[in-house]
Amino acid sequence: MKNNNYSIEHALFIKKQKRETLIVNAFRLGVFFAIFFLWELLVNIGVLDGFITSYPSKIAITVYELFKSGELLTHIGITLYETLLGFFISVSLGYITALILWWSERLRRVFEPYIVVLNSLPKIALGPVIIVWFGSGEKAIIAMAVLISVIVCVLSMLGAFLETDKDKILLLKSMGASKFTIMTKLVIPGSKEAFVNMLKIALGMAWIGSIMGEYLVSKAGLGYLIVYGSQVFKLDLVMASTVVLLLLSGAMYYLVTLLEKLLIKNKKYG
Amino acid sequence: MNTLLEINNVTYTYHTKNGETTAIENLKFNVKDKEFVSIVGPSGCGKTTILSIISGLISPTRGQTLLNGKKIEKPCDNIGYMLQKDQLFPWRTIEKNVFLPLEIKKVKDENAKNYGRELLIKYGLKDFLKSYPDELSGGMRQRVALIRTLVSKPDLLLLDEPFSALDSKTRLSVSNDVYKIIRAENKTAILVTHDISEAISMSDRVIVLTERPSKVKNEHVISLSGSSPINKRENPEFSKWFEILYKELDANEK
Numbered sequence: 001m002k003n004n005n006y007s008i009e010h011a012l013f014i015k016k017q018k019r020e021t022l023i024v025n026a027f028r029l030g031v032f033f034a035i036f037f038l039w040e041l042l043v044n045i046g047v048l049d050g051f052i053t054s055y056p057s058k059i060a061i062t063v064y065e066l067f068k069s070g071e072l073l074t075h076i077g078i079t080l081y082e083t084l085l086g087f088f089i090s091v092s093l094g095y096i097t098a099l100i101l102w103w104s105e106r107l108r109r110v111f112e113p114y115i116v117v118l119n120s121l122p123k124i125a126l127g128p129v130i131i132v133w134f135g136s137g138e139k140a141i142i143a144m145a146v147l148i149s150v151i152v153c154v155l156s157m158l159g160a161f162l163e164t165d166k167d168k169i170l171l172l173k174s175m176g177a178s179k180f181t182i183m184t185k186l187v188i189p190g191s192k193e194a195f196v197n198m199l200k201i202a203l204g205m206a207w208i209g210s211i212m213g214e215y216l217v218s219k220a221g222l223g224y225l226i227v228y229g230s231q232v233f234k235l236d237l238v239m240a241s242t243v244v245l246l247l248l249s250g251a252m253y254y255l256v257t258l259l260e261k262l263l264i265k266n267k268k269y270g
Numbered sequence: 271m272n273t274l275l276e277i278n279n280v281t282y283t284y285h286t287k288n289g290e291t292t293a294i295e296n297l298k299f300n301v302k303d304k305e306f307v308s309i310v311g312p313s314g315c316g317k318t319t320i321l322s323i324i325s326g327l328i329s330p331t332r333g334q335t336l337l338n339g340k341k342i343e344k345p346c347d348n349i350g351y352m353l354q355k356d357q358l359f360p361w362r363t364i365e366k367n368v369f370l371p372l373e374i375k376k377v378k379d380e381n382a383k384n385y386g387r388e389l390l391i392k393y394g395l396k397d398f399l400k401s402y403p404d405e406l407s408g409g410m411r412q413r414v415a416l417i418r419t420l421v422s423k424p425d426l427l428l429l430d431e432p433f434s435a436l437d438s439k440t441r442l443s444v445s446n447d448v449y450k451i452i453r454a455e456n457k458t459a460i461l462v463t464h465d466i467s468e469a470i471s472m473s474d475r476v477i478v479l480t481e482r483p484s485k486v487k488n489e490h491v492i493s494l495s496g497s498s499p500i501n502k503r504e505n506p507e508f509s510k511w512f513e514i515l516y517k518e519l520d521a522n523e524k
């Protein structure tokens with residue numbers, strides 16, 4: 001089916017596209033280095049106060065020292081553990097709840113107002129209650145992460161389930177399909193894209209939850225380092241932890257996009 | 271020929287918050303084995319409702335439907351339903367789409383799958399077994415949808431305006447293809463349409479419905495010679511039938 005004997009025009013077109021991508025990437029890197037260079041320079045010539053803003057070389061050294069002492073990996077490990085666990089709990093809990101609500105219209109109607117209220121509540125307000133209930137350790141932080149992300153998971157998946165094409169449902173029914181079969185053959189595979197989107201949102205929310213949680217309680221983790229650093233006025237530490245956090249969350253987001261490519265194979269025909 | 275389907279004084283009423291709508295009332299007609307029957311009627315008169323009842327998706331408010339003398343109570347293997355759009359699942363390959371009814375009915379038999387594959391090959395989709403639906407043209411997709419309906423070897427096919435989502439040129443050739451496949455596979459079919467030409471060129475008999483609540487207004491046995499719908503359209507009798515049916519439907523609109 002595929003035509004591999006491209007015309008010269010097409011080859012030129014492809015070449016141009018490749019060039020454009022190259023240029024964009026070069027500029028991206030350029031912007032990155034420009035910011036760090038400018039930052040370093042402004043501190044060096046005294047325009048910015050390095051004590052308050054810190055600066056790239058100092059941040060790099062701080063990260064390195066944290067790494068050498070072994071502290072960095074411990075803190076990363078703890079934050080990652082809290083975030084991932086919070087993420088997995090919210091995603092599974094949210095997905096299953098959404099399926100149940102899709103299944104039963106009555107339950108859906110009963111719980112609708114509760115979900116709406118919970119969704120609009122600023123979850124961070126429940127922080128103190130969570131500390132009382134779960135203590136001031138990892139459990140409270142994971143609970144925070146779950147609390148912040150689970151409702152969004154429920155709402156986004158339920159929306160996708162309910163959007164399933166009515167005629168496709170009719171078709172399956174005419175073949176004698178049970179509700180369970182409709183769920184497994186149509187509703188679940190048909191909402192793959194929404195699922196991946198939910199993962200992305202839930203991941204972001206779980207990060208917010210775990211870092212917020214660490215701000216409130218905790219004796220370890222990247223959020224803890226940030227708070228601790230600001231309290232003792234070690235801005236190098238604050239910046240270093242933030243940079244690590246940035247890299248970590250970026251890497252995890254990337255993993256989700258890999259999963260997306262894996263799940264949604266026939267995107268290439270889109 | 272013996273009677274395959276009997277519709278006996280069927281009435282159906284929809285209930286919604288805003289009131290009730292009687293879509294069909296005391297509907298009565300039969301379909302013989304291997305017959306190709308078209309049902310024409312103004313839009314909204316209850317054609318889809320009739321097919322839903324025959325397929326067992328909904329139960330009549332009054333009256334009954336019999337298939338081979340047995341009451342239809344729920345969707346069964348003997349009936350295949352083909353909807354307006356092809357409704358192929360985009361995440362499934364063509365052959366996996368065709369196997370869908372087998373999966374639903376938990377048929378594990380390899381022969382059934384092979385039959386599906388044979389049909390696809392026989393009707394020009396050999397190179398697309400492993401393709402995804404969005405690589406196919408509208409006409410090809412509709413052919414796949416028909417084969418998906420045929421794979422569980424139903425006695426009766428229900429076609430609900432299956433060509434109305436296609437553009438007029440494709441429409442003609444696809445209806446031609448579908449007709450040939452149904453004839454070649456020796457099936458009984460009920461086609462619902464609001465296209466008079468389609469009804470005349472494809473069927474042995476045309477049933478004209480009244481406005482809602484619909485009843486049978488008239489029945490016409492069409493015996494146009496011609497090997498295919500496209501040929502039949504060239505038959506001089508064709509325009510005569512067209513005029514008759516056009517007038518009958520037009521009278522409805524007033």
Ligand SMILES: Nc1ncnc2c1ncn2[C@@H]1O[C@H](COP(=O)(O)OP(=O)(O)O)[C@@H](O)[C@H]1O
Nearest residue numbers: 284286291293312313314315316317318319320
């Ligand atoms: N699920 C439903 N609930 C309430 N009314 C319906 C429903 N489905 C169809 N109707 C009504 O029944 C009538 C017949 O519908 P339908 O059988 O779809 O007509 P057709 O297929 O001939 O266009 C229409 O007036 C429509 O408004």
Ligand SMILES: [Mg+2]
Nearest residue numbers: 317318319430
């Ligand atoms: Mg209809």
